[in-house]
């Protein structure tokens with residue numbers, strides 16, 4: 736297997752457009768972020784919708800989308816929990832946070848939507864904050880998955896639900912961007928990491944038109960075994 740190439744250099748000099756795109760997908764920034772955001776919403780729409788549906792939200796609940804990128808998931812979650820609920824969006828890209836803040840200005844003003852520049856591994860100060868959390872197409876960029884799942888677990892209420900959406904590694908490997916630093920873990924290893932962190936996990940395979948390639952939802956519950 737070829738060694739993954741570095742995602743980018745410190746001075747952000749890219750040797751080819753695919754490397755630039757890979758870097759944008761991992762950490763959208765600058766002008767490119769405005770192109771990447773709709774691309775993400777379009778390309779990942781089916782998986783994001785499936786993840787949001789799998790959360791089985793009720794009006795009035797509090798939910799988070801971590802690594803929301805283009806923000807399609809935020810809109811779906813806002814609709815699901817309604818005006819009495821609250822949606823938190825966390826992303827490690829300032830460009831994505833700023834973009835979402837502009838897109839949902841009224842919801843931010845009313846407090847229905849809270850946006851923060853924050854990593855998935857950094858939710859420790861938010862104990863029992865959420866009924867549900869989703870994170871879609873982010874695990875490829877997370878070095879310490881155990882820390883991420885410990886972090887989400889601490890932020891979930893008892894009987895909370897985490898949904899992790901991820902591309903099948905076989906499919907992901909065929910994408911040119913995967914040569915640039917993506918961590919393509921097996922679905923079993925992600926599931927094992929969730930179990931080790933005390934979640935009960937069910938696994939749903941999701942087909943994605945138009946390619947027919949497959950994605951996975953790992954539905955992880957914090958309810959006691």
Ligand SMILES: C[S@@+](CC[C@H](N)C(=O)[O-])C[C@H]1O[C@@H](n2cnc3c(N)ncnc32)[C@H](O)[C@@H]1O
Pocket residue numbers: 760761762763775776779783801802803804805806825826827828831853854855856870871872873876877
């Ligand atoms: C490939 S995009 C996926 C966006 C969206 N969830 C989707 O499926 O279209 C990855 C997003 O995760 C964000 N991200 C990467 N690492 C993160 C981390 N450790 N914590 C929070 N967000 C992260 C990036 O800034 C980017 O917006």
